[in-house]
Amino acid sequence: MIRSIENRRVVLGQEIPNCEMELKGLREMMKKVGFLWFEGFREACCLHRVIILSLRSKRVLLRTGQCFLLNGLIFLGSLFLLNTLIIPTLSWILPHHHHHYSFLRLSLIHLFYVLWFYPLYVFSIVLSTIWYNDIAKYGYAAMETSNITTHKGQNDHHVKRPSGLGGVMIGIGEQVYSILLLNVFFLEVYATGFLPYIGKLLNFVLLSWMYAYYCFEYKWNFNEVALDKRLDYFESYWAFFAGFGSPCVLAIFFFSPLVSYGIMAILFPLFVLTATGSNAEQEMSFEKDKRRDAGMERLPIFYVANKVSMWLLSLLPQDKWDQMQDRKSQ
Template sequence: MDRRRTGTLMGTLVTKLKQISLLWLEGFREACCFHRVITYCLRSRELAIRTGQCFLLNGFFFLGSIFILRSFIIPTLQWILPDGCPHISPEESCSSGGILRFHSFLRFGLVQLFYVFWFYPLYIFSFILNTIWYNDIAKYGFFAIEMGYSGTKSFSQNNLPAEQNTTDRDGKATDFEGVMIGIAEQVYSILLLSFFFLEVYVTGFIPYIGKALNFLLLSWMYAYYCFEYKWNFSGLSLDKRLDFFESNWAFFAGFGGPCVLAIFLYSPLVSYGVMAILYPLFVMTATGTEADKLITSQRKKWKGAGFGRIPIFVSADYLSMKVLSLFPVDARHQQVQSTKAL
């Protein structure tokens, strides 16, 4: 009897793992649908320009600067300020140890000056511009997709349907109360993701499982970032997007997987440059992904079976609510109460 029960449990576990893997692969595949980017850029000139600007700034200037530093500047400094004594035989000892230490110190100082006066300002400049451009890319990408659905020749942010200008798709009125709720949701969302990022950083120091757990949490974080643009433009309320995300964690873990690979494969500066190039592409693939339909179609094959909801943001939610409680402004509006069906 126990053996039969154990066999049944093992069979159920294997089936669940197979379903989770398939949904993870579905998310991974959707993230890599870069052919959509070409289609959207052909539909929207503004989108093509913004995407090209991201490639130029992050690929040509930022990664190009790293390439020049490592391939030309550092080797040139090592040639001018060598580490060893030239023209001596192995039997002879170098008597200019102080000079070599001075060479090393001077070379290090010159490289640091390059970082201080070029890399760090370029990093800050690119970070600010990327933040603005990513929002534009998501906006133009969303409009390009809407244009594809409507079959119209031209579409801009000023041509939204009248009913979408007055109410969003969840029926949230854009009066003063609606605006305050929207602001409160944005503040809460920023706090939530900030604390979640801190949580991701801390998990990286856990022995043995830290790297794997870090990869999983980062995958979820980047997947949420990518889909948040679409959810904002479509008017999906914060509580619904969190519920949908946490209820379909396997799909979003797969979608965020390709986004995180650059962080683990390269050094921090290079990974930032690579990620800055790839991130807008993932934003556009997320915007074009009909995650709800994909997940529903998969569950129909499994007769509606689910995997349960994982409270991914529970710790970040707790800390965010503690911070918000320090500001007893009614504008935060029991907003976060409704959100807090977490």
């Protein structure tokens, strides 16, 4: 009995230091996560880069102004006009207490959405997507001629493809995979919003990652960073990118879908330029060994999206599927 008690004391004596070490490691990890999240949030708020790049490139200023004009003045202005003038006027002309008037009023409002808002919404998505790419391209060109930041070390991770038709096919396949992956991830983000209790919080975090990836993807494309490198890099520095995407989501999280879209369509070019002018890659390496030394644990953010995307790609003809598999294994 006495020996059993002594053995238990020895075991407890060993467990207590182990628990202390685990708690210390957990505190260090949380400290690292908090630091990187704050750094990402701070990077997103460096909107002075937008002013610098706009002054250096008239094309950046023009495209940014066009985004504001279309999505701010026309799209959000139409919503404001509908809610503050048209609907109150219809409610006054066609009172609620009369059934036929109510039906006519709702029909007119829905007709306004069908004939104006939904076509304008689609038109805005198409045109804004083209403008976003132009803003990133002109902003990147302006940044290359300025002293805002440099991209030392990124060119070591550019896409190495064979020349000729094979390289073109691999490039197309990689683009198809990237588009499919991000669309599946978008559906995943949308689905989390319906989860009880933790759905809103999880949706906020996933939206932050999604917008952060969209913002940095332009620069990675211009720097020809390989897709597998950028995904590995993003999942390794997940805390930084969660912080970077947070201001984007905070600006739209509590509004209706149409209003949220209009606000994001105005703000997104600003965050794209902020990401383009960021020097985060100088401080956070693309190299796996350096990330391991920094104590960063990779978080498989795109695990589900990757599995679904690869399953969908497996439905392609076998020769194209083999090319995609070879590219991912490199």
